[in-house]
Amino acid sequence: MNDREIHVSFEYNDELVKKIKKVEGRRWQPHKKCWVVPNNVKSINSLIRVFVNDNVSWDKSLNPFIKNNNDSNLLDINSTLSQLEKQLTLIGYSSKTKKAYKGHIRRFLTFNNNTKVLEKEGVEKYMYYLFNEQQNSHTFVNQALSAIKIYYEYVLKKGKVLYDLPRPKREKKLPNILSQKEVISILDSVSNTKHKSILFLTYSAGLRVGEVVRLKVDDIDSDRMLIHIRQGKGRKDRYTILSEVALDMLRKYARIERPENWLFPGGKDNSFLTERSVQKIFANACKKAKINKNVSVHSLRHSFATHLLEQGTDLRYIQELLGHSSSKTTEIYTYVTEANISKIKSPLDRLLTR
Structure with missing residues (x-):
């Protein structure tokens, strides 16, 4: 750091990059491989506020600002x-x-x-x-x-003093859907049996990433071909389908790893695999499969629902499998399915193909 600027450096992380970009006057210096922030009160206060919840090593000269922003109380x-x-x-x-x-x-x-x-x-x-x-x-x-x-x-025991404070209107964004061909490419790109089993289960049953990592061995009911999801979103239990292909992959995985409690144990004793680990597994699989869409592990869940709808599965059953409280949440997949859209003929085709 010098009198005119403050240097900020960290290992590349999408979330940290988004945060530093919120600081006014920041700029990237490629040759130093760090971000530079103007050394003034406004920029310093903004910097501290943005990284208030992160583990940061601050220069001692910034202690008075940190005290004013964070430590005074x-x-x-x-x-x-x-x-x-x-x-x-x-x-x-x-x-x-x-x-x-x-x-x-x-x-x-x-x-x-x-x-x-x-x-x-x-x-x-x-x-x-x-x-x-x-x-x-x-x-x-x-x-x-x-x-x-x-x-x-x-x-604060202030009652509902903020009750009538207006909420931002919900954004109506459609989920990014993977085609069946793209799903196959992603699954085929994974060679590790444990990783493959995780992605197979996630897509084949429409699981959230937090649900798949918290599965226990006993949650797989191979007799009834069901998966027991315990305390999913909204603290609700539910059952969803167990794919035969996914079960075969799980059996192959179990013969190698022999899980006892958690189906997908993590690195620490008696812990399950972290959600971040699964996100990395999926990101690497997409990279190998050359999938350029802006997708995440959750896109497998969206794709599961959309593909079921395209196959003619009743929306009410899909709602139950996904664990949605409201049918309105499930109805979003009617906007991204190809089953109905593909039936519509463009007026240009009608004009020029007579």
Whole structure:
């Protein structure tokens, strides 16, 4: 760091790159392989706010700024987050949701210099900041607002003072779907039996990544050809189909690895494979299969539903297999299926092929 600029460096990570791009005045220096931020109060405060939840090694000269932004009431923040986690546990939220909500409240308090209670206008100002300056998605801002409302109601005991605060309109985005040919290419590109079994199960049963990694050996019912999903999203149990092809792959995997408790154990004792590991497995498979679409592991679940719909499976059965509470959630696949769209003939074809 010099008098005019601050150097920021980290191993490449998509999320960290997105964060640093939110800092005004930042620029990339290829020859130094680091980001450069102007050495002024505004940029430093922005930098600290963006990386408030990350493990950062700060230059000692930035200590006064860090204290003002983060440490001046750190004990109170930690106490507040502890109270929030307790309330979220009592409500029945999953550990993943609790972690997300605590992150939102930490950022909210940090943005407001640890002011615990703000008027409605202050919360609206924060929402505007998330939208306009940080350019977060509607989903992210909606979740932030949900966390703040719970914080006000259950931790601060302020009741529903934010009840009528408007929510961002939900974005109507269609999922990216893999064709059946692309799915085959992805599955064929994986040679590791354990990795192959994970992707086979994910696609063949329409599983969420958090569901497939938490499967236990006893959850595979080969007699009834069903998979028991325990405490999926919304803390709901359900059954979904077990593919014969996937079962054959699982048996091959079991002969090699011999799993005892978790179907796909992780590196630590009595732990399951992390979701991040499965995401990497899928990303590597897509790279080998030369799939250039913007897809993730969750795209296998979307593709499962879409392919079933194209085969003529009733939407109500698909809803049950996916574990959707509302049929409206499942209906999104009617917009991406080729079964109906392919029947429509373009007017250009009618004009020029008479």
